[in-house]
Amino acid sequence: MLATFLIGLREGLEAALVVGILAAYLARLGRRDVLPRLWIGVAAAIVLSLMIGAVLTFGAYTLTFEAQEIIGGTLSLVAVGMVTWMIFWMQRASRTMKRTLEGEVDRALASGALWGLVLIGFISVAREGIETTLLLWSMVQSFGDAPLALLGALLGLLTAAALGWLIARGAVRLNLRIFFAWTGGFLVIVAAGVLAYAIHDLQEAGVFPGPFTTAAPLDALTGAVAVGWGAFPFGWAFDVTSAIAPGSALAAILQATVGFMPQMSWLQVIAWVLYVGIVGTVFFRNMRRPASVSKTAVSQTSPAPTSATAPAPEHAHTPQQGAS
Template identity: 50%
Template sequence: MTANYLIGLREGLEATLVVVLLMAYLAKTDRRHLIPRLWTGVAAAVAVSVGFGALLTFGPKGLTFEAQEAIGGSLSILAVGLVTWMVFWMARTARTLGSDLKSRVDRSAGGAGWGLAVVAAIAVGREGLETALFLWAAAKATGETTQPLLGALLGLATAAGLGYLLHRGVLKVNLSRFFTWTGAALIVIAGGVLSYGVHDLQEARLLPGLHSLAFDISAAVPPSSWYGTLLKGTLNFSPATTWLEAAAWLVYVLPVLFLYLRTHFTSVPPGRTMAGNNHAAKAPAAA
């Protein structure tokens, strides 16, 4: 649940900040009449993301066990790739996100302003689709459905609340530090999802070594124990891990985490935020 809360919080805050920046810029440029178009795009993005999540959840049912495992493993690896791209993208574009969004608004605000709805739908929809895929993969890895969904919803609700406070100018958040360390945490979580995706492909007999264990500490860390459940829910840790799963985790997490931290600290100078404003972000109010 903790891992899914973090996923919902980070992805939700990214989408929320996009909406906050767009609303603030529309208000600043005296184009408040276009805000309903903005919310139309956001609603469309949410609907598509929910539909995508439902398709992932109910689509594979009725297939053979091997086919379900093959699909699950492939989508888990795809989810890891998308999350990896997302954290690196944020690290590289943190300085210019605000100005990029403003230029898109200026290009799309002509006529009835429906181009702005498209901008909002794309910006928010990207986060929504990534969230749906990664949450599905994480939920499949833990074998739970209710708790991951609840954790993600709590994270999204927290993100929405923080976004509202930022929009009203009530709250200051060190966005640079927040996205740095949540990005690092997501890489570790993604390593667990990747490991489980490899396990799914082994179950589907597409990869070898299903019964070749690197370690089995099930006696010390029973999967049904509270600490076994905690490790499974936060890091997707499996007490019985094959050599291929362990290798995939190490080959992914260690170099990617190193490259991510190096990219972030060389791309975002001190005192900058993703909006390009002060180190502690304070979004201007629209009203």
């Protein structure tokens, strides 16, 4: 529940802030009459995300085991790619999101194509919704406890909706830069775990060589798949199932937070280490760079901002202005 709650909270808050910016800007322009079109786009994006989740969940039952593993592993890879892209997109676009969204609204209103607002609302939420659906589906497949995982995601989304509404009303001030920095770092670890599980699925299906294929080295004494350095690169890197039962609460917590499984192949470990090392390094390097650039720009062009608004990206306080 913890992992899926945080994912639902982060992704839901991103969508809530975008919708808040759009709704506040339309209200400021005095065009509340077109707000229903925005809500139509938002609702359509939510329905699409739910339909994708339903197809992934129920459609797999008619497939063979190998086909299920191939589809599951491939979609997990897609989820990792989308999460990685969104992490860096939020870092890059957060400071200009307000101007970009308002520009899209202005163009839709000026052209008279008011149904363009439906498309704006749809794209703004569908991007987060599809990413969340794929990520949650991949995590549910690896956890094996769908009800609790989905409950955590639902609570996270509801909390995000409540926070987004309170921020728009000016009732809550949240340091979004710190929030997205911490949750972004958490998503890097989660995505690494999903990547490791995708490798596991594809190894089970025989797409990648590993412990489930003839490429696996065998222990000379037991005849089982070898474990440790002697099993590199297609055997088990480690096997601690005797100490941490695969179905235990500890195993579930470790897998949900850091992507650890009691038994992991060398390809899984290598993929996890490379992803965290490369993506994590770039993420934290970029996180420090915008802060220094922002401070320089502010000192040269405007008076120092107040402590209440300085830490947050531009879209963090825009809904407050619209509400006032």
